[in-house]
Amino acid sequence: MGVIPNGVIKLDDRAKIILLLSTSICVFSTGKYIVVTAFTVILMLLSFLLGIGNKIFTAVLNYAFVSIIEYQLFPIMPEVLVANFNILIVTVIKLTPCYLAAQMLIQTTSIRMLMQALEKIKFPKALIIALVISMRYFPALKEERHHISDALKLRNIKGIKK
Numbered sequence: 001m002g003v004i005p006n007g008v009i010k011l012d013d014r015a016k017i018i019l020l021l022s023t024s025i026c027v028f029s030t031g032k033y034i035v036v037t038a039f040t041v042i043l044m045l046l047s048f049l050l051g052i053g054n055k056i057f058t059a060v061l062n063y064a065f066v067s068i069i070e071y072q073l074f075p076i077m078p079e080v081l082v083a084n085f086n087i088l089i090v091t092v093i094k095l096t097p098c099y100l101a102a103q104m105l106i107q108t109t110s111i112r113m114l115m116q117a118l119e120k121i122k123f124p125k126a127l128i129i130a131l132v133i134s135m136r137y138f139p140a141l142k143e144e145r146h147h148i149s150d151a152l153k154l155r156n157i158k159g160i161k162k
Contacts, residue, residue: 006051011104016101017105019043020102023043027039027097037067059096060100066089066092070089074086118131
């Protein structure tokens with residue numbers, strides 16, 4: 001939740017929260033691939049307009065790669081392999097639109113603005129405080145990971161990659 005990018009458009013924070021919730025509900029309540037793909041394309045275009053498209057592009061490429069595996073490779077693969085990898089592939093396909101919507105919310109909204117938006121939609125105060133405290137720990141965890149990685153490099157220990 002560092003620097004908020006400047007894009008072509010700016011969405012209200014409440015709209016981003018509603019977009020995340022509606023994406024999650026629609027993607028998981030339907031089994032149709034076209035709905036999931038439509039949400040992915042719409043969220044990708046929206047993220048480019050918000051100015052965070054370069055960070056979202058890899059997620060969309062992963063989605064395309066996994067979709068190709070499911071619809072081109074699975075029909076010609078043995079049943080045993082398809083059964084083993086199907087859960088992973090379907091999970092990635094279903095979670096990608098949710099990930100895109102969450103990234104749009106996280107990267108374009110400060111913690112203070114998120115807290116105000118949740119208060120405006122009458123979210124319970126106890127849950128707002130718990131969410132905000134949790135959100136403040138993520139940058140600290142990232143910083144600690146870098147410290148551990150640097151310490152391992154100094155001692156010439158191979159372990160955590162950046």
